[in-house]
Amino acid sequence: MDFGVISVLLILGFLAVYFTVYFVYAFFYVVLPMIYWGAFFAKTDDVSVENMMKLAEIKSGDIAVDLGSGDGKIVIAMAKAGAIAYGLEINPFLVWLSKRKIKKAGLLGKAFILQKDFWKEDLSKYDVIMMFQLSHVMASLEKKLDRELKPGARVLAKYFVFPNWKAKENLGMVNLYIK
Numbered sequence: 001m002d003f004g005v006i007s008v009l010l011i012l013g014f015l016a017v018y019f020t021v022y023f024v025y026a027f028f029y030v031v032l033p034m035i036y037w038g039a040f041f042a043k044t045d046d047v048s049v050e051n052m053m054k055l056a057e058i059k060s061g062d063i064a065v066d067l068g069s070g071d072g073k074i075v076i077a078m079a080k081a082g083a084i085a086y087g088l089e090i091n092p093f094l095v096w097l098s099k100r101k102i103k104k105a106g107l108l109g110k111a112f113i114l115q116k117d118f119w120k121e122d123l124s125k126y127d128v129i130m131m132f133q134l135s136h137v138m139a140s141l142e143k144k145l146d147r148e149l150k151p152g153a154r155v156l157a158k159y160f161v162f163p164n165w166k167a168k169e170n171l172g173m174v175n176l177y178i179k
């Protein structure tokens with residue numbers, strides 16, 4: 001076999017591996033969750049995570065939660081800021097991934113991921129509540145938070161807003177609401 005044929009085979013092999021990995025990723029993190037739970041996954045960007053932390057003013061011992069915690073990025077940031085941080089996540093692949101990231105970050109015992117549907121959880125114990133959810137979800141969440149949150153709870157929402165609550169402050173794409 002001459003050099004040209006080997007090069008073409010190597011390139012084709014590389015492309016096959018690349019697209020297989022890409023499609024497996026897309027299937028498990030996007031397609032399957034959409035079909036089974038109607039839940040999409042997109043990561044909050046670094047600047048917005050920083051803005052969420054600034055606005056939240058987390059104090060040591062605050063109990064914090066990310067509703068739909070994805071790969072655990074926000075849960076990890078909240079735990080690093082001193083909170084006892086929880087993530088409620090419905091997608092088992094993201095639960096597995098975020099638990100791995102928490103272990104790698106040395107945050108076992110400070111950050112916890114629970115494989116749960118946040119609609120079925122009582123949110124009354126949390127001081128800080130974060131979320132990055134679509135508009136129609138925000139509308140229903142507003143009612144749930146109204147019913148369950150304690151007075152003074154800080155709610156941070158990336159990009160999408162509540163239909164009735166007025167934000168107390170905003171920074172970039174993040175809004176702060178106080179119950």
Ligand SMILES: C[S@@+](CC[C@H](N)C(=O)[O-])C[C@H]1O[C@@H](n2cnc3c(N)ncnc32)[C@H](O)[C@@H]1O
Pocket residue numbers: 033038039040041042043044066067068069070071072073074088089090091094116117118119131132133158
């Ligand atoms: C846009 S992603 C945000 C991920 C993460 N909070 C972030 O900002 O990087 C929304 C996440 O909410 C999860 N989710 C959607 N509905 C849910 C539900 N009812 N209970 C728990 N998790 C849910 C999805 O699986 C997805 O990981």
